Amino acid sequence: MIFSNPIKMILKWFINLIIFVIFFIPFYWMLLTSVKSLGETLQFPPTFFVWNPHFENFKNAFEAIPFLQFTFNSIVVAFGTMIFQFITIVPAAYAYARYDFKLKNLFFGLTLSTMMIPSQLIFLPIFLLFSKWGMINTYWALILPFASSAFGIFMLRQTFKQVPEELIEAARLDKSSELKIIFKIMLPIAKPTVFTLGLLTFIETWNNYFWPLVMTTNDTVRTLPLGIASLRMVESGINYHLVMAGNVILILPILFAYFFAQRHIIDAFTYMGEK
Amino acid sequence: MIKKYAVSNHSQVGAHFDDKASISFNMDLLKHIGKVVFPYGLIAPSMMIFLIFMIYPILYMIYLSFQKWNMLSDKVFIGVQNYDKLFVDPDFYQVMITTVKFMVGTVSVSVVLALLLALYLNQNTAINRFLQGVIFAPYIVSLVSIAFIFMWMMDSDLGLLNYILNLLHLPTVRWLEDPKVAIYALVLVNIWKGVGYYTIIFISAFQSIPPYLYEAAKLDKSNRYRTFFKITLPMISPTLFFITLTGIIGGLKVFETINIMTMGSNNTNTLVYSLYQYGFSFHKIGYASAIGVVLMVIIGTVTFFYFNTLSKRVHYR
Amino acid sequence: MYKIELVGIDKAYEKDLQVIDNLNLKIEEGSFTILVGPSGCGKSTTLRMIAGLEQESDGEIFISGKSMHNIEPGDRDIAMVFQNYALYPTMTVRDNIEFGLKNNKIPKVERNQRIQEICDILGISEYLARKPQSLSGGQRQRVALARAMVKKPSVFLMDEPLSNLDAKLRNQIRTELIELHRKLKTTFVYVTHDQVEALSMGTHIVLLNKGKIMQQGPPLEIYNDPQNIFTAQFIGSPPMNILHAKDFSYLDGFDERVEYVGFRPEHGQISKIRSVNPSQEGLELAGQINTYEILGSEILYKIETKYGSINLKTFDMREVYEGRVSILISNDKLCYFDRDENRIYEKAVPRDQKICS
Numbered sequence: 026m027i028f029s030n031p032i033k034m035i036l037k038w039f040i041n042l043i044i045f046v047i048f049f050i051p052f053y054w055m056l057l058t059s060v061k062s063l064g065e066t067l068q069f070p071p072t073f074f075v076w077n078p079h080f081e082n083f084k085n086a087f088e089a090i091p092f093l094q095f096t097f098n099s100i101v102v103a104f105g106t107m108i109f110q111f112i113t114i115v116p117a118a119y120a121y122a123r124y125d126f127k128l129k130n131l132f133f134g135l136t137l138s139t140m141m142i143p144s145q146l147i148f149l150p151i152f153l154l155f156s157k158w159g160m161i162n163t164y165w166a167l168i169l170p171f172a173s174s175a176f177g178i179f180m181l182r183q184t185f186k187q188v189p190e191e192l193i194e195a196a197r198l199d200k201s202s203e204l205k206i207i208f209k210i211m212l213p214i215a216k217p218t219v220f221t222l223g224l225l226t227f228i229e230t231w232n233n234y235f236w237p238l239v240m241t242t243n244d245t246v247r248t249l250p251l252g253i254a255s256l257r258m259v260e261s262g263i264n265y266h267l268v269m270a271g272n273v274i275l276i277l278p279i280l281f282a283y284f285f286a287q288r289h290i291i292d293a294f295t296y297m298g299e300k
Numbered sequence: 301m302i303k304k305y306a307v308s309n310h311s312q313v314g315a316h317f318d319d320k321a322s323i324s325f326n327m328d329l330l331k332h333i334g335k336v337v338f339p340y341g342l343i344a345p346s347m348m349i350f351l352i353f354m355i356y357p358i359l360y361m362i363y364l365s366f367q368k369w370n371m372l373s374d375k376v377f378i379g380v381q382n383y384d385k386l387f388v389d390p391d392f393y394q395v396m397i398t399t400v401k402f403m404v405g406t407v408s409v410s411v412v413l414a415l416l417l418a419l420y421l422n423q424n425t426a427i428n429r430f431l432q433g434v435i436f437a438p439y440i441v442s443l444v445s446i447a448f449i450f451m452w453m454m455d456s457d458l459g460l461l462n463y464i465l466n467l468l469h470l471p472t473v474r475w476l477e478d479p480k481v482a483i484y485a486l487v488l489v490n491i492w493k494g495v496g497y498y499t500i501i502f503i504s505a506f507q508s509i510p511p512y513l514y515e516a517a518k519l520d521k522s523n524r525y526r527t528f529f530k531i532t533l534p535m536i537s538p539t540l541f542f543i544t545l546t547g548i549i550g551g552l553k554v555f556e557t558i559n560i561m562t563m564g565s566n567n568t569n570t571l572v573y574s575l576y577q578y579g580f581s582f583h584k585i586g587y588a589s590a591i592g593v594v595l596m597v598i599i600g601t602v603t604f605f606y607f608n609t610l611s612k613r614v615h616y617r
Numbered sequence: 618m619y620k621i622e623l624v625g626i627d628k629a630y631e632k633d634l635q636v637i638d639n640l641n642l643k644i645e646e647g648s649f650t651i652l653v654g655p656s657g658c659g660k661s662t663t664l665r666m667i668a669g670l671e672q673e674s675d676g677e678i679f680i681s682g683k684s685m686h687n688i689e690p691g692d693r694d695i696a697m698v699f700q701n702y703a704l705y706p707t708m709t710v711r712d713n714i715e716f717g718l719k720n721n722k723i724p725k726v727e728r729n730q731r732i733q734e735i736c737d738i739l740g741i742s743e744y745l746a747r748k749p750q751s752l753s754g755g756q757r758q759r760v761a762l763a764r765a766m767v768k769k770p771s772v773f774l775m776d777e778p779l780s781n782l783d784a785k786l787r788n789q790i791r792t793e794l795i796e797l798h799r800k801l802k803t804t805f806v807y808v809t810h811d812q813v814e815a816l817s818m819g820t821h822i823v824l825l826n827k828g829k830i831m832q833q834g835p836p837l838e839i840y841n842d843p844q845n846i847f848t849a850q851f852i853g854s855p856p857m858n859i860l861h862a863k864d865f866s867y868l869d870g871f872d873e874r875v876e877y878v879g880f881r882p883e884h885g886q887i888s889k890i891r892s893v894n895p896s897q898e899g900l901e902l903a904g905q906i907n908t909y910e911i912l913g914s915e916i917l918y919k920i921e922t923k924y925g926s927i928n929l930k931t932f933d934m935r936e937v938y939e940g941r942v943s944i945l946i947s948n949d950k951l952c953y954f955d956r957d958e959n960r961i962y963e964k965a966v967p968r969d970q971k972i973c974s
Contacts, residue, residue, distance in 0.1 A: 040420070041431060048435045048496070051449045054460055058452065069458050070466075113346040120342035132343055139354040141603045143553035145572045146595055149579045149588055150357035150364065173349035203338065232442035235555045239580065250444040254560060257448075265452045272445045279440055287433045290440060294497060295504045515670050516703040520717035520764075521691025530716070534707030 055276075059083070059269035066265050082270040086256060089267065091244055092274075095252035102167045102237075102248055103230040107223050109172035114222070117173070118181035119207050123193070140175040148239045155240065166240040167248070171230065177222045180296075184218040185211055221293040228279065228290075249275050358596065364589035371583050382590035391569075392591075398483055399570040403551035405487040406494070407544060413491065414498030414543075419528075421499065422506050432503070435496035443493065443556040450489045451476065451561045482566040486557050494550070498543055505539040506532065545606045549599060571595045618682060620646040620772060620804040621667060626676035628662055628828075636662050637828040640676070644821070649798050649805045651819035653812060655851070659828040660808045661776055667806065668697050668774050681771060691720070696765035697774040701781060702757050704749035704764070711745040714764045721768070735763045738797075755786045766801075775807045779814065791818060812852050816840065824848055846877060846958040855882050855917065855928040857952070864924045874961055877954040882930040884950040887918070888943050899947040902927075906939055920944065 058066060060078035086092070120126075121133050155166045188211060196206050212219070234250040241247050253271040257263045283290055365382055367375040386392050417435065421428045438446060453460040454475035462472040475485040509532065517527045533540075555572050562568040564577060571591060578588035621644040628637035637659045644650045652660040665671040667678060669690035678685040680693055696717075704713050711732065718728045736742040739759045749757055758778065765773060779787045795818055798805050809815055815822050816836045823833040824847075832839060832848045843849035843857070850856035862875045878900070885902075904922035916937060918929040922944075929944065953961040 041427060044417070044431055045434055048438065048492075050460075051446070051453060051492070052437070054453055055445070055449045067458060070463050071458065071460060113349060116342035117346040120339040124339035124342075126336070126339040129339070132347060135355070136346065136350060139350050141549065141599060142354055142358065142596075143549060143572075143599075145553040145555055145575075146592055146599070147354065147357035147361060149575070149585065149592065150360040151353060152579075153360075153585075154352075154357070169349070170353040172353075173346040175350070178346060228440050232440075232444070234442065234444040234559075238559075239576070250442050253448070254444055263451075265448075268448050269452070272448055276441050276445050279442075280437065283433075283437060283440060291432070291436055291500055294436075294439070295500055510701075510703075512699050512701065512703040513705060515668075515690075516697075516699065516705070517716075518670065518690040519668065519695070519697050520768075521689075521720040522716070523720075526720065531705060531707070534705075537707070 052276075055269050055272055058265050059273045061266050063264065063266055079266070082266050083274070086267045086270040086274070090252050090255055090271075092252060092271075094244060095247060095249045098164075098246050099231060099248040101164055102246075103227050105164060105168040106171050106230045107226050109168060110174050110177055110222070110226055111219070113173040114177040114181055115207065115212065115219075118178045118185055119211060121178065122182045122185035136175045136178055138175075140179075144170065144236060148236070152239055162241050162243060162246055164246055167237055167246065170236070171226075174222075174226070177226070180222060181215060181218055184215045188214055221296060224290065224293055231279065361589045361592050361596075364585055365593045367586045367589075369585040371585060375586075378586070382586050385587065386590050386594070391574075394567065395569050395571055395574050398567055399552065401483055402487055402490075402554065402570055403548055405484065406490045406551045406554075407547040409487070410491050410495050410498050410547060411540070411543060414495050414502055417495065417499040418502035418506060422503055432496075432500060436500055437496065438493045439497040441493075443554075444560060446489060446493055447557045447560040450485075450492075450557075454485055454561075476562055477566060479566040482562055482568045486554075486561060486568055489557050489561070490551070490554060494547070498547075501539060501543060502536065505536040509535045541606065545602065548602050552595065552599060571598075618646065619643040619679075620648075620681060621806065622679040623663070623667075624677050624679070626663070626666065626678065627674045628659070628666065628671070629674050635828065637666075637673075640828065640830065642823060642830065642833075644804060644806060646804055647802050649795075649807065649818060649820045651815040651822045652806065652808045652825060653810065653815040653819075653822060653851075654825035654831075656810055657827075658825040660810075660825050663825070664697075664774050664776055664806060664808045667772075668695060669693055693772075694770055695772045695774055696768045696770040697776065698761050698765050698778045700777040702749070702761040702778075704757060704760060706749055709746055709748055710741065710752070710760050713749065713760060714767050717764065717768050731767050731769075732763075735767045738766075739763050754782050755790065758782060758786075758790060762797075766797075770803070772804045772806060775805065777809055778807075779809075780811075794818060812854065816852065822852075824851060826851075843952065844960050846879065846954050849879055849952060849954075853881060855930070857881050858885075858927040859954070860924045860927075862953070874955045875953045876956045877958070879952040879954065880946045880950050882917070882928040883915075883932075885927070885929045885944045885946050887929060887931055887938055888945070889938065890943060899945050900951060902944045902946075903941065904944060905941055909937060909939075911937070 057073070057075060059082055060075050060080060061072075061082075062079045065072060065075065117136070121129065121136075151170055152161070155161050160166050192210060193206060196210055201209070232250065233248070234254065237246075237248045237251050238254075241251070244252075253268065253275050256268045256271045364375075366377060366379060368378045368381070369375040421432055454462075456462060456472070456474045456477055459475070461475065465472050473481055476482050513531055513535070514527065517531055522530065552570075553572055554570065555576065558564055558568055558570060558573045559576075564570075564573045569577075572595065575588050575591045575595065578584045578591060582588075621642075623640055623642040626637055626640040626642075627635070629635045640659075640663065642663075652663055654660050662671060666673050667680070667685075669685060669688060680695070685693060704710075705716065708716065714732055714735065715728055718731065723731075732745075733742075736745065739762060741756065741759050741763060744752060744756060744760070749760060752760065758781075761778070779790055782790065791814065794805075798818075807814075807818065815824075816839075819836055821833065822836055822839050824831045824839065826847055831851075832844045834842075839848065839852055843852065846857075846859055850859065857879045858881075859877050859879045862878050865878075880900070902922045902924065904920040904927070907919045907921050907926070909919070910917040914932065914934070916931050916934070918931070918938065920927050920929055920942065927944075931938075955961055
C-alpha cells in the first residue's frame, strides 16, 4: 500500500499530462505558427518557441483578404439566424407544448424528422431554389434555411411542458391573452433554455463553412471561415503562418467565451445530448 | 405533402381572418374558428421553413435524380439511368467503402475512447474538471480551423507529427498523401474534435445513475468489472445508442476536413464530398441527386433502425 | 453471543460534523431490532456502517463475533433492503434476484431452487420475466425482499423499506414482515422514523437522537417506562404531556429535583365537575377544551390549562366533552423528570397526597 500509492499518483499525473498534451498541443501549434515568419515555418526540425514574434502576420492576414467584411458578415448571419429562430421557435414550441390540435402529431413528427436531415444532403436543391429566386450571394441564402430549428422547438417544448398547467389557467382567469401568456409567463421561465439555444446556434453558425461555401460565389456576403480558407491561396503554396494568424482570429471569440462560460457551454451541449 | 402545405397556408389566412373578427357581427362563430386556427398560426412560421428548406428539397432531389441536367440545357427525364450508372461505377463503390471506413472508424474509436476517458475523469475534482474543459474545447472550434491545424501538423516534410515520430525513432508517415493512410488521418482529426463531447455526455450519464444501485451491487458482491458491464453500461445504454446515432449521421456529413485537407484525393472521397463534386464541380445535377438519394436512404435506414429496434430494446424507464 | 456488536463507534463526515458519538450497541441473534429516531439522528448511518457501505471514523463493528474492519459489504453475510428498493432497472425481476447468487458463484441448480422457493413464499413467481418499472410499489417491495432473502444471509438490514408505500399496503407488508421474521428466525435490523412501526414490529427498540442512544429495550418497556422526556415524547401519539413542576410550587411534597411532570394522554380522566371522585389521589387540573377530534375508537382533546396546553385521549365514545372540564391523573401514572430531562424513579410525592391546582 505504501509503495503503490505514490506510483498510482505518478501514473495518474502522467496520464493527465498526456491527455492535456494531446488536446492542447494543436492549439499551441496554431498560436506558435501564427507568430512565426515564413522562413521559420519552413524549418525542420521545427522550433517550439518564438523569441521575436512576428505580429505583422495578423496585419498581413488582415490585408490579404477583406477581413472586416467577413467578420461583419459572420456577425450578421449569426445574429440574423438567432433572431429568425427565436421568432419561429417560440410560438411553435408553445403550440406543441400547450395545445391539442388535429394535425399536431403529424406536424410535430415532421418537425422532428428534419433533425435527421443534414444540410450537406439537401444543399443542391436549395441552391437551385435560391438561384431561381436570384438570392445567391445574399444574407437570405445563408440565414433562411436555418431560420427554424427542430431541435430548438423540441427543447423549448420540453421546457414549456414543465410549466405547471395551473399557472396558465390562473393567467387565463386573469383574462390574459395568449400572446401575453407566452411573453409574460412562459418566456421568462424558459430564459435559460432560450439562452442555451441561442448560444448553440451562434457557435454553429459562426463555425459553419459548408453552407456559405455553396451559397456564395463572391466575397460580399462570405463569412470568416471562408475567409480563413481563402488565405491559403495567397501567393504560392500554403502560407501556414498567415492561415494560422487568421485561424487565431476565427477561434479567439469562441475560445474567449469558452474560457469564461466554460461550464455553461459544456452544460448546454450536454443538455443537447441527453434529450 | 402539397396538401399539408395548403393547410398551413390556410391557417395563416385563418389567423388573419380572426383579427378582423372583432368587428364582425357573428362574433361567437368567428371566435370559435379563431381558437381552432390559432395553434396552426403559431406553428406556421416554422412549418414554412421546414417545408421550403427541408421537405421540398428532398422531394425535388428525388425528382432530379431521374433527370439528366447540367444546369445549362433543359432537363431530360431518363428514368433510373442515373442509378444504373451509379451502381456500376467502381468509383461509387470506392466512395461507399471510404464512407463506411470513415464512419465506423470515427464512431467506434470515439465511443470506446470516450467511455474510457469518462471513467477516468468521472470523479468531480478540480483537475478532472479542468481536463474535461480541455478535451471539450475542440468540439466548439470550427472544423475549418482544426482542418488547417492538422493539415499543418500532418505535413509530410515539415509537420509536427512526423517530427515526433522521428524523435521516437519511428518511421514517418505521409499522412495525407498515402492513399492507404489518408482516410484514417481524417478519422483521427474527427475523433480528436468529437471525443470530448462524447466524454462529457458519458460523464453526465454516469452521474445520473443513482448511487444506491452501486451500493446494492456491492452488497450483491459484484466486482468492479461486473458492476460496469452489468449495471453501468446497461444504465447508460440509451445515451450510448443516441451517441452512436448522432455519431453515424455526423460522420456521414463530414465535409470540411476532406475539402480542406485532401480535396477528396487519395481515397478520401466520401458520399457527401462526391455529391458536392458532381453537383458543383461537374454540374451533373441528376447524377449528384442520385448520390444524394442514396445518402438519404442510408440516413433514413439508420434512423429507422435506431428508433424502431434499438431504442425500444434499451428503453427501460 | 450477540449477532452484531458496535463498540465505541464514531462517525464524522467532516471535522465538525459528528453524526455518531461513541455508540455502543449489542444486537441479539434472532432479534427484530428497530433503530428509530427523528431524521438526522444517525440511524441510517449506523445501518450503513453495519452494511459496510460507510466507513466508521472510529470504533469497531463485529458481526457473528468477527471484526468487520476492511471487510467488503458483499462478504459480511448480510442483505439489505433499501428505502427505494434499489432494484436494477435494466434487469428482469429474475435477474435482479439472481445477480447476488451468481456473484457468489452458487451453482445453477441451487440458484433455480432457491429462487423458486423465495418466489413461492413471497408470491412473485408471475413477475419473474418483467422489469421492475412495470411493477407496483408493493410488488417491487416484495422483489427487493426476495433479492435479500435469496442470499440466505445471517442478518437482514432494512432502511425504511415501507416509507414509499401507501398506508394500507404498509400495514399489510408490516404484518408480512413480522411473520417472515418468525419464520426465518434470522436477525433483522430495521431503520424507521415511525414510532408506530417500531412498536408494532420490533422485539427490541433502540431509540436514537443526535447520534446517541436515548433508550433501548422491548417495545412495552420503552412505552411504559420512558427514561427521559425525549423517549416519552417520541414514542406514543400524541406525545406525553409534560408540565413544569415549578408551576405547582405552592404545594409541598414534590421532591426538589423534580423539574417536569409528565403523563400520557390516555391516562387523564376527564369530567365535567371538579373532583368527581374526591377519594382518588392524583393530579387534578382544570381546563378549557379547545378542540376535539373524533377518531372512531377514541376521541382526542386539546385542552388549555393554566400550566399549558395538553392532549387527552378518551375511549368513551358515548359522550363528547366541551367547555370547562376537570382532569384527573392518578399518582401512579405520573412520571417525574429532573432538570436534565431524565426520569426520577423514586416516589416524588407521598402516595396519599393530592395535588390540586
